[in-house]
Amino acid sequence: MPIKQLVDLPNTLPVHSVDRMSPFHFWLHCRFRDKPLHIRGAASDWKATKMWTPSSLSALLSDTDVIVATCKAGVFDYNANATTGLVHEREKVPFSEAVDAILAASTHGEHFAYIQQHSIAEKFPALQEQVERPECLDPSKFLNEVNLWLGSAGCFSPLHFDELDNFLVQVSGRKHLTLFDKRDSPRLYPNVGQELAHCSMIDLRHPDHARFPLMVGLQAYAITLEPGDMIYIPRGWWHAVHSLDTAISINYWWSGIFDIFRQGLQSVWSTEGRKEIALFLRQLTSREGK
Numbered sequence: 445m446p447i448k449q450l451v452d453l454p455n456t457l458p459v460h461s462v463d464r465m466s467p468f469h470f471w472l473h474c475r476f477r478d479k480p481l482h483i484r485g486a487a488s489d490w491k492a493t494k495m496w497t498p499s500s501l502s503a504l505l506s507d508t509d510v511i512v513a514t515c516k517a518g519v520f521d522y523n524a525n526a527t528t529g530l531v532h533e534r535e536k537v538p539f540s541e542a543v544d545a546i547l548a549a550s551t552h553g554e555h556f557a558y559i560q561q562h563s564i565a566e567k568f569p570a571l572q573e574q575v576e577r578p579e580c581l582d583p584s585k586f587l588n589e590v591n592l593w594l595g596s597a598g599c600f601s602p603l604h605f606d607e608l609d610n611f612l613v614q615v616s617g618r619k620h621l622t623l624f625d626k627r628d629s630p631r632l633y634p635n636v637g638q639e640l641a642h643c644s645m646i647d648l649r650h651p652d653h654a655r656f657p658l659m660v661g662l663q664a665y666a667i668t669l670e671p672g673d674m675i676y677i678p679r680g681w682w683h684a685v686h687s688l689d690t691a692i693s694i695n696y697w698w699s700g701i702f703d704i705f706r707q708g709l710q711s712v713w714s715t716e717g718r719k720e721i722a723l724f725l726r727q728l729t730s731r732e733g734k
């Protein structure tokens with residue numbers, strides 16, 4: 445597969461019908477096997493899918509402040525100091541102003557605007573009641589974050605992975621995703637340095653084969669999410685997201701009790717964690733010596 449076609453790949457993920465996706469089946473077929481899953485129509489009956497449009501949200505949340513990201517290239521990198529050199533502007537504006545910018549950007553196609561990853565509980569409590577819990581997620585799982593994404597056609601979230609399991613639900617408009625297995629991480633050129641280690645240096649839209657030769661021949665998966673669709677992205681799986689229309693999505697990062705235990709152990713075992721333990725032991729022994 446020529447790499448330059450990666451962002452246009454036809455769908456290659458298995459498609460399951462929602463009524464077969466009980467929490468047990470989800471665990472058995474997806475979580476346990478660590479495989480992504482496209483659940484067609486999983487959210488088609490949700491209030492959000494039926495009621496939310498950029499204009500209806502704008503009317504409801506008009507004065508609420510949001511951070512709108514804008515750029516000319518369409519690529520929304522995660523950090524202004526990214527070594528890839530892909531940057532964007534961020535500005536705090538009322539929600540209605542952000543929506544005006546998004547709709548204008550979708551119409552003219554010369555620049556792009558995106559409200560990214562805003563916590564619904566913290567920023568938009570008025571929406572909370574219209575946001576449902578995915579049916580296939582068993583009640584013992586914790587929702588770490590539930591976020592709203594609203595952006596213009598053409599917005600592109602570059603290749604990265606997340607440390608938590610994720611459901612991305614498409615509420616309105618379409619999004620195309622390109623995914624890579626977490627086992628291929630060494631061939632996807634994660635950024636060096638703590639802050640951006642979860643982002644790839646590769647710009648999937650214009651991959652540089654000479655600079656990133658190990659990615660040639662990698663198996664890529666792709667799916668286009670239609671309104672009401674949902675995808676499960678296992679933690680660690682790489683993904684890039686391209687909005688084909690003005691698009692509204694909700695994403696759910698979640699974890700189970702064992703994940704929380706594992707994360708706790710990891711943070712204790714981090715350099716900072718070990719330093720704190722050493723300091724604590726030193727204080728303890730010096731107190732005992734007095």
Ligand SMILES: O=C(O)CCC(=O)C(=O)O
Pocket residue numbers: 593600601606610611612619683685686693695
């Ligand atoms: O929808 C997007 O633009 C990005 C979403 C994403 O990366 C995620 O849910 O992890």
